Amino acid sequence: MYERDVKNDKIKGIVILLVGFLQAVMGFLATLNIEFQWLTDASISAFGVMISAAIMLIVGIYTVWKNTFTGKKAQRQNEELHKKGLK
Numbered sequence: 825m826y827e828r829d830v831k832n833d834k835i836k837g838i839v840i841l842l843v844g845f846l847q848a849v850m851g852f853l854a855t856l857n858i859e860f861q862w863l864t865d866a867s868i869s870a871f872g873v874m875i876s877a878a879i880m881l882i883v884g885i886y887t888v889w890k891n892t893f894t895g896k897k898a899q900r901q902n903e904e905l906h907k908k909g910l911k
Contacts, residue, residue, distance in 0.1 A: 835879050835883070838875075840872075843869070846868045
């Protein structure tokens, strides 16, 4: 139960760090009077949402993969469980 919360906090922390870094880069470039039309607060926020969604998708796929009998090793384990009458 707590593992999921810890993983979610880790993901949020990574996204916050990336977005903060991009905000800092944007501010630094602005002090040098260098501006990119595509590097705005809105694009950085959208990037943060995209990264967060991508990480959650990867975690979801990994969780499903590890908790089902889809891999070769997992299929062997499932077979052993059936042989021993544990499933």
